[in-house]
Amino acid sequence: MKVAVLGFGTVGVGVYEMLKNAPALEAGPVLVRPGKEDTGFKVSSIAAITSDPEVGAVAEVMGGTHPAYEYVSAALEAGKHVVTSNKALVAAYGPELAKLAADHDVAFLFSAACGGGVPFLHNIALAVESDRIKSLGGILNGTTNFMLDAMQSRFMSYPDALAEAQALGYAEADPTADVSGLDALRKIMLACAVAYGQLPDEGLCREGIESITADDVNHFQSKGLTCRLVTSGGLSENGSLFAYIEPVLFPASAPECSVLKNFNMAKYDGENAGRIVLMGQGAGRWPTASAVVRDLCDILHGRRIMMKPDCLRVAADNSSCAHSYYVRLPESEISRLPVEKAECFEGVARVITKPLSVLEMHQIAAELRKEGGSLFFAALGE
Numbered sequence: 001m002k003v004a005v006l007g008f009g010t011v012g013v014g015v016y017e018m019l020k021n022a023p024a025l026e027a028g029p030v031l032v033r034p035g036k037e038d039t040g041f042k043v044s045s046i047a048a049i050t051s052d053p054e055v056g057a058v059a060e061v062m063g064g065t066h067p068a069y070e071y072v073s074a075a076l077e078a079g080k081h082v083v084t085s086n087k088a089l090v091a092a093y094g095p096e097l098a099k100l101a102a103d104h105d106v107a108f109l110f111s112a113a114c115g116g117g118v119p120f121l122h123n124i125a126l127a128v129e130s131d132r133i134k135s136l137g138g139i140l141n142g143t144t145n146f147m148l149d150a151m152q153s154r155f156m157s158y159p160d161a162l163a164e165a166q167a168l169g170y171a172e173a174d175p176t177a178d179v180s181g182l183d184a185l186r187k188i189m190l191a192c193a194v195a196y197g198q199l200p201d202e203g204l205c206r207e208g209i210e211s212i213t214a215d216d217v218n219h220f221q222s223k224g225l226t227c228r229l230v231t232s233g234g235l236s237e238n239g240s241l242f243a244y245i246e247p248v249l250f251p252a253s254a255p256e257c258s259v260l261k262n263f264n265m266a267k268y269d270g271e272n273a274g275r276i277v278l279m280g281q282g283a284g285r286w287p288t289a290s291a292v293v294r295d296l297c298d299i300l301h302g303r304r305i306m307m308k309p310d311c312l313r314v315a316a317d318n319s320s321c322a323h324s325y326y327v328r329l330p331e332s333e334i335s336r337l338p339v340e341k342a343e344c345f346e347g348v349a350r351v352i353t354k355p356l357s358v359l360e361m362h363q364i365a366a367e368l369r370k371e372g373g374s375l376f377f378a379a380l381g382e
C-alpha cells in the first residue's frame with residue numbers, strides 16, 4: 001500500500017523513513033508547504049494526493065486542527081485510509097472523521113495520538129472487542145514526568161527542571177499544554193472515546209503541575225511519597241463517564257514511582273483481563289513514527305475502526321470519584337477543606353483531607369485561586 005505523508009517534521013521524517021523499509025508499505029508523496037518542494041517526492045497541494053490513484057493511505061503528521069481537518073476529510077472522501085498522530089485534531093473532530101471514514105468504507109486510526117510509541121489505544125481497541133474496560137489512564141505526558149522526576153531525584157527547582165526539559169527538546173518553547181495538563185487530558189478524551197464510544201469534551205477536571213514547588217517535593221520525599229501527573233478515565237457505578245487529570249502522590253511500592261525521565265505508563269483495568277500496564281516512550285520521532293506505521297500495518301490486516309462512527313460527545317461527571325488529598329495552602333484558608341490532619345508552619349498549611357470528590361477538590365482550588373490564593377494539591381494514590 002502506497003502511503004502519502006502530510007507534514008515533514010519530527011514525526012513526518014520518521015514515518016517516511018520507516019515506510020521505505022516496511023515490507024508491505026511504500027513511501028508515497030509528502031505534503032509540504034508551497035515553496036518547500038525541493039525534491040521530486042514533495043508536493044504542496046492536497047489535491048495532488050487525493051487524486052493520485054496509487055495512494056491507498058494518508059499519514060497526517062502535520063499537527064494543528066486546520067487545515068489538518070480539511071485535508072483528512074478530503075483524503076477520507078477520496079477513499080484513502082487515514083492514520084494520524086494529531087491528538088488536537090481527534091479531540092476536536094474525531095466523531096465527524098470516524099463517521100466520514102465509515103461512510104467511505106476506509107480506516108481512521110490514531111494510536112500515535114495517545115502515548116506515542118506505547119500501544120495504548122491499539123490495545124484498548126482490541127480489548128473492547130472481548131472485555132469491558134472499567135477504567136484507564138496513567139502517566140501520559142513525558143515532559144511533566146521528566147520535570148517531576150528531575151525535581152525529586154536531582155532536587156531541581158521547577159524553573160530549572162522546565163529549562164532542562166526545553167533544552168533537551170522534551171518541552172516546547174511554550175510549555176503550557178504540557179504543564180497545565182491539557183496535552184494529557186486530550187489523550188484521555190481519545191482513550192475514553194475508543195473504550196466507551198463516548199468522547200468527554202465538557203465537565204473535565206484539569207490540574208497540572210504549574211503550582212508545585214521544590215518545597216512540596218521535599219515534603220513528599222520526607223514522607224516517602226513520589227508525585228506523578230496522572231490522567232484517569234472510566235465508568236462510574238452509576239454508568240456515567242469520569243475523566244480528569246491531577247497530580248497524584250504514590251508510596252514507594254507503586255509502579256508509577258519507577259516511571260522515570262520522559263517515559264509514559266498507560267494502564268487499563270479489564271473486567272476479565274484485570275490490570276494491564278504498558279510502559280515506553282510517549283514521544284519522539286521514532287517511537288511516534290512506529291505507532292503510525294503500526295496502524296498502517298493494522299489496516300493491511302483489516303482493521304478499520306478505532307473510534308466508532310456513532311461516538312457521542314458527552315459531559316464527564318467527576319462527582320462520584322473520591323480520594324483524600326494533600327493540599328498546601330495558606331493557613332488562613334484551611335477551613336475550606338475537610339481536614340484529616342494538618343501541619344502548619346509560618347502561615348503555610350500542609351493538609352491531608354478526608355475523602356472528597358474530584359469535582360469538589362477542583363472546585364475548591366478554582367475558588368481559592370479566583371480570590372488570589374495560591375495552593376498545590378495532589379490526590380493520595382494507592
Ligand SMILES: NC(=O)c1ccc[n+]([C@@H]2O[C@H](COP(=O)([O-])OP(=O)(O)OC[C@H]3O[C@@H](n4cnc5c(N)ncnc54)[C@H](OP(=O)(O)O)[C@@H]3O)[C@@H](O)[C@H]2O)c1
Nearest residue numbers: 007008009010011012032033061062063085086283284288
Ligand atoms: N513530536 C512528537 O514526539 C509527537 C508525539 C506524539 C504526537 N505528535 C503529534 O504529531 C504531529 C506532528 O508533530 P511533530 O513533532 O512532527 O511537529 P513538527 O516537527 O512541527 O512537524 C510538523 C510538520 O508539518 C508541517 N506542516 C504544518 N502545517 C502544514 C501545512 N499546512 N502544509 C504542509 N505542511 C505543514 C510543518 O511545516 P513547517 O515547518 O513549514 O511549519 C512541519 O514540517 C502533532 O500533531 C503532534 O502533536 C508528536
